[in-house]
Amino acid sequence: MCNLIFYLQDFLVQLEAKKTRVVSINLTSREVVDVTTEEGRRLKERLKVMNRRWEAVCAQATRVQSDLQEALMQCQEFHHTIHNFLLWLEGLETRIQQCEPINLGNDEAALWTRLRKLQVFIWNIWVLSDREQWSPKWIQFAFR
Numbered sequence: 001m002c003n004l005i006f007y008l009q010d011f012l013v014q015l016e017a018k019k020t021r022v023v024s025i026n027l028t029s030r031e032v033v034d035v036t037t038e039e040g041r042r043l044k045e046r047l048k049v050m051n052r053r054w055e056a057v058c059a060q061a062t063r064v065q066s067d068l069q070e071a072l073m074q075c076q077e078f079h080h081t082i083h084n085f086l087l088w089l090e091g092l093e094t095r096i097q098q099c100e101p102i103n104l105g106n107d108e109a110a111l112w113t114r115l116r117k118l119q120v121f122i123w124n125i126w127v128l129s130d131r132e133q134w135s136p137k138w139i140q141f142a143f144r
Contacts, residue, residue: 008061008068015061022054095121 029047034040099118102111 004068005072008064012061012065015058022051026051092125 026047029043033043033047035044099114099121102114104111106114
């Protein structure tokens with residue numbers, strides 16, 4: 001992607017440098033080319049062809065630049081999404097570590113409190129993730 005950006009920038013710089021020549025040729029042709037002669041008409045026709053091709057190249061360069069900008073925006077969005085996902089996973093890992101280990105020697109009330117915390121944790125994971133990955137049977141089991 002970086003190489004493509006570099007090549008496009010270089011191409012646009014070169015295209016801009018050629019723009020002066022194209023404008024100069026068009027201005028000069030108005031003064032120099034005599035359209036009353038056969039040779040003048042041929043030159044004028046070649047000039048029209050050159051101008052159409054020039055416009056096509058400029059239009060294509062603009063499309064490529066727009067497509068590249070859109071791709072860069074999508075990459076930024078993807079990076080942002082991945083970053084948020086990593087932060088979410090780090091939070092989950094921290095919460096999981098806080099739930100471990102479970103001392104089975106605790107009294108029943110403490111174990112029930114721990115179970116409710118785990119159920120809330122599982123519910124939050126289910127709500128914030130792709131729900132279709134979690135089978136309803138598994139969720140029902142977790143909340144008995």
